[in-house]
Amino acid sequence: MIRILADTSRDAERINQAIGGGGHVVEVPSEFTTVDSDLACLIVGCRKRLLGDRLDLLGEVERKLPWVPVILVTERDVGIARLLISVRVSALVWFADVRTQLRSRIQTTSNTGPLLHLAETVRQSVLPPAFRRALAHSLRRAARDPVRNVSELADAVGCSPVTLFQEFRRRSRGRTTFNRFLGALVILRAHQLRDSGLNWKTISALLGFDRGTLNRKSKTWPGRTLSELERMTADELFPAFVAEQLAPLLR
Template identity: 45%
Template sequence: MVVVCHGRIRQEQVELLVRLERERPWVPVVLVADPDPELARQLLRVRTSAMVWLTELETHLRRRLDAVRATWGLWSLAGAFERSSLPPALGKALVHAARRAAKRPVRNVRELARDVGCAPVTLFRQFGARANGVTTLSAFIAGLSVLRVYELRRSGLNWKRVEQHMQLGRATITRRAKVWPGCPPGELVQMTPDRLFAAFTAEHVRPILPTISDGVSTLDHE
């Protein structure tokens, strides 16, 4: 997401950035603004994934966007799966799952297989062969759904609206959260985004992509 601010950044724009960080912690925000020495001070309590001055827009924006895609949250997962040596069917499925997780995650392996035009058993076997029993494709998908529930609850949605958005019942959400990260859904929001995403990466991604990073960046001035 690119946010453009002309002139001095206003308080309501700072509040918008704060809200985006709170509600969508794994969606990267690139701030484009006029050069202003006071900007860093104003944004002390805000985390953006990159900043580009308007005077350098043509030369820096594309490079910064490419860097963000490679290093930030769900974007980094999708990019890592695209660049990996995973079997083509599995790689395509995991890219799709990571990208869908930013909106409404796929609910199960059957839905994922249908979306990418592949047999569920193929995805099960290919994922299992890489994970060596450490995790499963079902657990990976369930983990993505927990991440999205975390975002929705942080945004202030009540449980009824979370269930409607996810197209999952409260019992299913509760069961998945108790399996990973091991707490009731009501306690999820007590975790920091960095900690939760790093835990997801360690448990459900690194077994199939050992070189993957935790995928979280901090404020970066160009």
């Protein structure tokens, strides 16, 4: 099920028509954030003058439905990216492009869900508690704004960076490194944002890494430049991450 909430019934209908009329339009925020196992995607239609009022709603969605992709349909404005730094949005679609791009964005944002499911898998694993919390946290954060380094991750989960480094090295046995693992999560998010239609300048602003840094991370893993990376599909990239970066830690 795709749930839609918009500022006006006209915008809601426009969005619903763009996806073929199969969405469930709601009128109140409390209904929008109701947990439902059949929920596949959330779409918020919001004009830019009202976007600030929707940030709390987007934050509530992140808390209550962290595994569900969220697409924001709004008006074209370069300043919107700055407003969204503090909340999770899987993709942006401009109202002007809703008929031509919304369906493809729904498809590409489905790639965020697996990261959150991986986080839940890790959370239920038999890994040491601190390491388990750290890995699960890094996977959840990668669906929005990936952690920048091991120190930031350690602070977030209340653990020593040394402890995390030692456990990662013991488990990976040289098949990957902690920095490469975290860099790969940045690249997964960058790839998803590029698939959603954002340019590299906007992606750099959202993730807090300049293009040169993103390019270096991409050449480290999966071994592609950004130009080559954007030609990869999520069906290629995500399984490679699981096999090369995560699986060695779970064996």
